[in-house]
Amino acid sequence: MEDRLTAISKKVIRFRDERDWKQFHDPKNLSEAICIESGELLEKFLWKTSDQSRIPDKVLVHGIREEVADVMIFLIYLCDTLNIDLLAAVENKLKLNQEKYPKEKARGTSKKYTEL
Amino acid sequence: MEDRLTAISKKVIRFRDERDWKQFHDPKNLSEAICIESGELLEKFLWKTSDQSRIPDKVLVHGIREEVADVMIFLIYLCDTLNIDLLAAVENKLKLNQEKYPKEKARGTSKKYTEL
Amino acid sequence: MEDRLTAISKKVIRFRDERDWKQFHDPKNLSEAICIESGELLEKFLWKTSDQSRIPDKVLVHGIREEVADVMIFLIYLCDTLNIDLLAAVENKLKLNQEKYPKEKARGTSKKYTEL
Amino acid sequence: MEDRLTAISKKVIRFRDERDWKQFHDPKNLSEAICIESGELLEKFLWKTSDQSRIPDKVLVHGIREEVADVMIFLIYLCDTLNIDLLAAVENKLKLNQEKYPKEKARGTSKKYTEL
Numbered sequence: 001m002e003d004r005l006t007a008i009s010k011k012v013i014r015f016r017d018e019r020d021w022k023q024f025h026d027p028k029n030l031s032e033a034i035c036i037e038s039g040e041l042l043e044k045f046l047w048k049t050s051d052q053s054r055i056p057d058k059v060l061v062h063g064i065r066e067e068v069a070d071v072m073i074f075l076i077y078l079c080d081t082l083n084i085d086l087l088a089a090v091e092n093k094l095k096l097n098q099e100k101y102p103k104e105k106a107r108g109t110s111k112k113y114t115e116l
Numbered sequence: 117m118e119d120r121l122t123a124i125s126k127k128v129i130r131f132r133d134e135r136d137w138k139q140f141h142d143p144k145n146l147s148e149a150i151c152i153e154s155g156e157l158l159e160k161f162l163w164k165t166s167d168q169s170r171i172p173d174k175v176l177v178h179g180i181r182e183e184v185a186d187v188m189i190f191l192i193y194l195c196d197t198l199n200i201d202l203l204a205a206v207e208n209k210l211k212l213n214q215e216k217y218p219k220e221k222a223r224g225t226s227k228k229y230t231e232l
Numbered sequence: 233m234e235d236r237l238t239a240i241s242k243k244v245i246r247f248r249d250e251r252d253w254k255q256f257h258d259p260k261n262l263s264e265a266i267c268i269e270s271g272e273l274l275e276k277f278l279w280k281t282s283d284q285s286r287i288p289d290k291v292l293v294h295g296i297r298e299e300v301a302d303v304m305i306f307l308i309y310l311c312d313t314l315n316i317d318l319l320a321a322v323e324n325k326l327k328l329n330q331e332k333y334p335k336e337k338a339r340g341t342s343k344k345y346t347e348l
Numbered sequence: 349m350e351d352r353l354t355a356i357s358k359k360v361i362r363f364r365d366e367r368d369w370k371q372f373h374d375p376k377n378l379s380e381a382i383c384i385e386s387g388e389l390l391e392k393f394l395w396k397t398s399d400q401s402r403i404p405d406k407v408l409v410h411g412i413r414e415e416v417a418d419v420m421i422f423l424i425y426l427c428d429t430l431n432i433d434l435l436a437a438v439e440n441k442l443k444l445n446q447e448k449y450p451k452e453k454a455r456g457t458s459k460k461y462t463e464l
Contacts, residue, residue, distance in 0.1 A: 004203050006120075015213065024395050027172065028161040028166045029166060029395055032393075033394060034158070034187065035151075035155060035158050035271075038151040041150060045380075047372050048144060049282055050281055064200070065208070066208075066209055072205070075188060082172070090124055092181070092182075093185035093189060098131070108139075148274055148277075151387075152275045158264055162264050163261055235352045240438055259402065259412070260398045263393050267387060267389075283374070284376075285377075296430065298441055298444070301442075303386075303419070304434060307419060316416060319356050322420050322424075323359070325418060329363065339366075
């Protein structure tokens, strides 16, 4: 059975190709798009406290889902364009983070690794 | 066989829980983190032309992979915290985009749907 | 006596020209730089609560001052490149905001004008 | 005669106080707002080449002016809240940058100071 992310990525790529948009999808523009969509996601929580952000109402969750999807769609495009295996990259980064944030030192603190 | 994204998400969540970090992971902070990491991703292409960004050298690709992974890791955390199925959200958004950007109108143009 | 912003802007521009950097300073790249520096500013408050962010210690204030300056420097460059009078633009926007957020309706609420 | 930035800042602050918005204006939220507005500014140049961004048409310049103003307004609020003298911060940062980017080394290159 095909992997879910592989399957959905194919649909996302097909959407792009049916519109002949690959010509616009250089990594610089795609990274801008990720930044812009992240800003729209963040706007959903602007002026809210951290606690309030934990209990979004139905309308807000709906909006968040759309923005999260937009970020992900452009991540898929960027990885396709640069031939990056997104999940392998996550796995690699997780290994790095395990070294940067050893369990004993990092437990229960939000400090950056440079301050641990 | 388990889905790849499901499997890697479990590892990402375990990393968080072993450090007792869930307490910091409210949606407001996680969206900030996505924004910040997106900015670091974009920095990889700053001062480059769009064409230059298409042919990153080995060192640059390495850095891009790390930033792409960081954005994805925080997306996974946010979706876990808010109980969002990331790939279902992408599938939904893709359907919306198909209405906003009909093939005939959107082909070969980078215009926003509001200007089509 | 010369206006303070005019005077400092001249220094900022001279810094650029002494390095022959105007060639890199197109509006696309400058807007990217503003985004990237804003992300670095935001990082100073990541994982903090809103209340904690109100009482930054000396080291943090020092860092915030640097990031705020970076955002401002790129704003100055962008306005120079596009021939925008930054303070006139602020004055115009303030007038628009007065219409979008009438005192009676907007008092004491953080709602967006579209929801007032 | 009063300095222009001082004068406009007073108007910006009065706008806030007439709406009793200071309660929402902690540094964490204000930095989020700067990030979000920077993203909206960047969106004006998305899918454009660097060269195209140099020659915005009238409508685009109008939009850019509004976004630039939004970033500046929130910078003013942040500096007011944290008691930061924005222009003094710029002057300080410029001195630091002069050390990080000595003229001889930095001339004509867009390399980061860590690579000079």
